[in-house]
Amino acid sequence: MVEDCGPVTISQGIASWLKEYDFHAAGRCGVCPHFLPDEWKRGPAATMVEATTLCPPSGAGAPSAIAARKPRVRLKWRRARQDASVPRLHLATDAAGDGIWDWDLATDAVWFSPGWQTMLGFSPGEVPPQLDSWSSRVHPEDLPLARTALQAHLSGERPFYESEHRIRAKSGDWLWILNRGRVVSWDAEGRPRRMIGTHIDVTARKRVEEELAESRLQLDAILDNAPVGVLLVDSDRVIRRVNKAVAATFQHRMEDIVGSSARVIYTDDRIFEDVGRRAYPRMLSGGQFDEEVAMRRADGTDIRCRLIGRSVKADDPARGFVWVVEDVTVRWRAEQALNDRAGFQRVLLDTVPVPIFVQDVMGHYVDANHAFERWMGIDRQALFGRTVFDLAPPHLAEADEAVDKALLADQKPQTYETQLRCADGTLRDVLFSKAVYCRTGGKPAGIVGALMDISERKHAEQALLERQQLFEQIFVASCAVKLLIDPVDGRIVDANPAAAEFYGYALDRLRSMHIQDINVASRAEVDRELRQAKRAERRQFQFHHRLASGEIRDVEVYASNIVVHGRKLLMSLIHDITERCIAEEALRGKTRELERSNAELEAFAYVASHDLRQPLRVITSYLTLLERGLGTSLDEEGRECIDFARDGAQRMDRLIVDLLEYSRVGRKAKPFRPVPLDEPLRLAMLNLEVAVQDAGAAVTLDGLDGLEGGALPVVAGDDNELMRLFQNLIGNAVKYRKPGRPPVVRVGVALDRQGGAPVVRIDIRDNGIGIAAEDRDRVFGIFQRLHRREEYEGTGVGLAICKKVVEHHGGQLWVEGPPDDDLRDADGRPCGSLFRLVLPALASPEEPASADGKARDRR
Structure with a gap:
């Protein structure tokens, strides 16, 4: 019985080929979907026989038109169709990179397509058309599996034959092949007669799969043998994977902990929420979380663990998070015990009235007790890192160093007399008793010494x-x-x-x-x-x-x-001191004379500036009257000359005012008082409100580092001068802006210490045109302009006034290049400049200023 085998859907190349053949070229008859007999297997160029001779009768009711067709006409038509389809079949299979085989099960003759042969490195026609050409090249380990899959299909257990196996190429290399096929015709007894299939080269995919499998095996081996716990947690903090160390650390079964919330390993919900709030934003931004946290085992035992967490991929929480958990309970408890022991030893040492000190093997002091501090008159923190050369004369220090070397060599306690210099510079006669203390293993770690002051006895x-x-x-x-x-x-x-x-x-x-x-x-x-x-x-x-x-x-x-x-x-x-007294009296006289001269000079400057400004006002007024009187009769050149003259008079007036203000800094100032920096900053911003709005600038106050409650610190000074200082610096940051870039000005205030005294550090950062490195000192000189007047207006006195105000308040002012922050130009480079000033700070608003009305030097 001949069965209907249905359509063959082996590969994209076969599908295209079947479409071109329109069933007839694929071996199907023109009346029913049965496959043609073996004549087709002679090759695409073979003559195809009448398909209807193999088809079963279609019954008494078959259409008479089909029976009346002439066999010769139909054969000629099909040959023409076949001749046109065969080249397209070859092109389709070659383009797909697949090979095609056609196997006659009765004779074991196999037709191998050119793509099948070139896939193995052969030339078309070089491979004999026999089944042995395939089976002899299949890897011996894979051949039984391939035959088993083939037999399962031939016996009807599977609808298709499919097998992945290795096959030897002409070069001797082994290629992985995906072999697929299907029986397309049977004989009259129902036995498979003909089978068609494809070869697809999957070597690259198999190598990737093998590498991936190897990587997974390695990863599993690493995780299973890692001495620390490793967890994979998703974005909902649900545990997706753990290694054996995690189960051992927390005494949970691996199957119980996987799929649970990470909450199960924390001591309480507060710690769980706190870690989540602080760790996950940091990990999502590409950072790493590394802290020691209190956690809990399954039996309720509290343990101490070090948590190290990173995102699998930054900004992609769907990839999850990797946590490394290290149980540091033993170390933590040892450190606590060590700290307790160290505290006990510290109390014991400080209780002993005998001065005791500790040195490392290099001779540096690393510790001392209170008695030694009192005896030396120096704090143990100041003593740390010093040597005997800092406490004794060179010849005594060299002798002491030689004794220490001998002590470290033979490790026998020593007692000897020498001298030691105290913090006040006096030399004391002392009796030293020294011994070596060692690390585990007996290696010397340093010297412990005790001394007794025998100065009185020696004296x-x-x-x-x-x-x-x-x-x-x-x-x-x-x-x-x-x-x-x-x-x-x-x-x-x-x-x-x-x-x-x-x-x-x-x-x-x-x-x-x-x-x-x-x-x-x-x-x-x-x-x-x-x-x-x-x-x-x-x-x-x-x-x-x-x-x-x-x-x-x-x-x-x-x-x-x-x-x-x-x-x-x-x-x-x-x-x-007679000459010194005479000189001091002369200096006092000169000082009085200089103060009188300065007062007269200041009065003269004020009068001169007033008298100089009056003619300038007259010039400006008459220029305005002249321009108004001439009206339309004034040509463009004349109007330009009047504008130049008026602009020169106005610049001269501003210059006189700036000079007068510069001369008054530090002279007409009020007695210094405690000034909260909020006051001058607020007034300066109020005065600059119009300029800031016109420029579209963003001026912010941030970086209140170390300030309680965000309140600005208090300095001793003149509030008017401080207001002019901030107004000039912030105004310059707004004025010297880059065209096309909205100005950004950031004022940062922080408390700091210099020389042990509190200071206020104020940073004014802008994104303007910046100042070249060679001009950063020159810019504070009077009349120093870095730009033409038509670019930026000004007299070149503003920064000189700022520097004089800061120095009058006992501080420092300088300019630095742009720091590496988020203020950048269009090319991504840092832009603008950073003006930094330091002023002495008052501990509280009630702290008084110095007697002469000037700020104390706190630097």
Whole structure:
């Protein structure tokens, strides 16, 4: 029985071929959809036989027109159709890159298309048309599977034959082939007689699949063997994948935790929400979240974990997020215990009254107790990083360094005497006891030392031996004028030769005199000063001393108490300051004269500016009257000359006003008072309101770093001068703008410290035309203009006034290039400039200014 086999839909190339054949060229008869017999397999050029001879009778009721067709006419028509379709079939299969095979199951003869042969590197016609040409090239490992799939189709288990297998090309390389086919005709007993199929080269896809499978295996191996937990979480914070370390860390089964909310591994909802609020925006922007967080196991045990999270792809939450979880509970508890132990050790060390210090192997001080701080007079933070060379003279430091090297070499405790310099510069005799402390493994980590101040003992031991030599070197042989005075009655006990030469008395005569004999002050005043010196209430005095010649000299006396043979005396070091006093008096006179001259000059400047501006007003007025009087009779050139003259007069007037304002900075200012920066900034912005609106500028106040409640800090100064300062700087930022670019001005205020004193740092950032690096210092000079007047108006005095105002307030003003922020030009480069000024800050509005009305120097 011949069965209807239906349409063959093997590939796009076969579909196109069947369409061109219009059933007849594909081997179907003209009456029914049955396939033609084996004559078609001789090749596309073979003569095709009458299909109706193979078709079963169509019944007694078949149309008589079909039976009446002449076989020769129909055969001729079909040959013409076939001859026209075969080239298009070849083109279609070659264009698709597929191969076609046609297998006669009775003879095992196979027709291989040119594309099939070239796919394997053969030339068309080079492959013998036998089934063995295919089976001999299939990989031995794949051939049984291919035959099994073929047998399943031939037996009717599967509607199509389909198999992926390797086949050896002519070059010897193995190609992966997707082999598909279908039986298209059967014999009278229903056995498959003919089969048609395609070969598709899927080598590239198989390699990609193999690489992908290898990558997945590697990823699975990495995840399963990773010592830390790895989770894949979606945008809803639902866990999609975990590795074994996660299950072990949190004691959950992997199948239980996958698909659950990440909330199950957190201690409470507050921590879960807090991590989500802070981490996910950062990860979505391409950043990384890395923090230690309290989490919880399945049994309710709280643990400490380090969370590291990143987005699989930034700005694409659908890709999910990767979290690395490391259980740091043991380390965290060890650190807590270590911190507790360190705290105990710190209290213990600070309780011990013996000065103790710690050095590393390089000799740098890394720690000390309170006793050492008190003994040295230096804070342990200031001591950190110093060496013995910073505390002792070079020769003592070198000896101490040699001892430390020997100690680190043999690691035996040592005790020795040396000297050490304290923070006040004095050398102390000390007894050192040192020992080495080691790391795990016995490697030296540093030296722990304790010291005892033996200065008093050493001084007592050497006092009698050194007294005479010390007296000779310090008192007698010194060129400085020195007197040894009894504070009880003022008698001069001793004097050095320099004193005898200065006062003009012989030493014996001087040693028999009283201090009242050379001090021109009254006796009561001298006695009072002696009592103050004896009680160490004062150490420095200034007197008028009379020489033997009768000349009066101004002297400065430094007095200190000493004990000689159990007797308390005053050691007086005397400096002749007569010339200095004369110079100071002359300087005070010059200062008074300069102040008077400056006042007269300022008055002159004011009068001169007033008198100079009056003629300019007259010129401007008469130019206006002249222009109005001439009216239409004034030609364009004359009108231009009048405009030039009026513009020159107006610029001269502005220049005079700016010069007057420049001269007044720091002179006509009010006494300094605490000024919150809100006041001058608000007034400056009010004055600039029209200019800002006309320019379409955006002026913002931001960057209030370190300011409580966002309130601007307080400085000591003149509010009018500060207002002019901000008005000039912000006005310049608006005025010197780039055409076509809306001005943006940002005023940032932050608290800072310089030299330990609080300061206010104010940044004025703009996106204007900027200032070249070589002009950033010159721009603060008076009359320094960087642009022509027709480009930007101005007199070149504004920034000079700003610098003078800032310096009057004890601050600094400078300009920097544009920082790397979001203010950029059309090419994406940073644009504009940054004016930065620093002013001394007041800790509170009640903090007073200095006595002379100027700000204290807090820098």
